[in-house]
Amino acid sequence: MVCKFNESVLDEVADKLVDRGYVCIDDLFDSELVTGLRQKVFSQADVTFKPACIGRGHEQHRNTDVRRDSIRWLEPGCTTDNGYLSLMDSLKDGLNRRLFMGLFDYESHYALYRPGAFYKKHVDALxxxxxxxxxxxxxxNPDWQASHGGFLNLYDEQDNLLENIAPQAGRLVIFLSERFPxxxxxxTVDRASIAGWFRVAGSQHGI
Structure with missing residues (x-):
């Protein structure tokens, strides 16, 4: 099972982050890993997934007008989770070598959108x-069709639509957290993803 990014992919990611601040890449991950991650979502969806909240710390609360997905945090030590986390670790190291970003910590959660679920426009960091x-x-999400909806819309800082991204299986989107609403x-169908965030040393969790 492939658990790291190759150098040419890291070069491409770094170049596109410098040029435009985001990148969308397909079919990087081993199909066995993708299948295992998806199976974990649907085998635990009704047991360990919780409705997602907005806000941070003691101000966290559920707001179904803003988002309606359910989440479960990835756990180091779980074989399936570790396959994904190892890839993200190699991404961190590769980008730090190329761009000196100082990426230090990574957190991520599974996100399950049942039919009708959405997440309104927001920015991941102030x-x-x-x-x-x-x-x-x-x-x-294998065999995703346009009629299924669930697109990830990415905007620039002037609120212009940059990309309308279909959530098809094996696709990874990477972008600068502060810049892109x-x-x-x-x-209209079940939609599974993993959302994650890199931090720098000394930054706060849970925001």
Whole structure:
């Protein structure tokens, strides 16, 4: 099972982050890993997944007008989770070598959108906060069709639509957390993904 990025892919990711601040790449991950990640979502969806909240710390609360997905945090030590986390670790090291970003810590959760679920437009980090530097979104949805909805819309800082990204299996989206508002459009079928964020040393968790 492949558990790291090759150098040419890391070069491509680094170049596109410098040029435009985001990148979308397909079919990087071993199909066995993608299948295992998807199976974990649906085998535990009704047991360990919890409705997602907004806000941070003691101010966290559920708001179904903003988002309606359910989540489960990835856990180091779980074989399936470790396959994905190893890939993200190699991404961190590769980008630090190329761009000197100082990426230090990574957190991520599974996200399950049942039919009708969405996540309205938001930004993952406040300007200058450095609590989240780089966002990753990985999709696990085979045979996705336009009629299924669930697109990830990525906007620039002037609120212009940059990309309308279908959540097809094996696709990884990476973007600078402070720069790009984004949203998940309502889905008509079950939609599974992993959302993650790289931080720098000394930044705060749970924001």
């Amino acid at each position: 300007k200058g906060s450095q609590n989240r530097i780089l966002t990753t979104v990985f999709f696990m 984004h949203e998940v459009l309502p889905t």
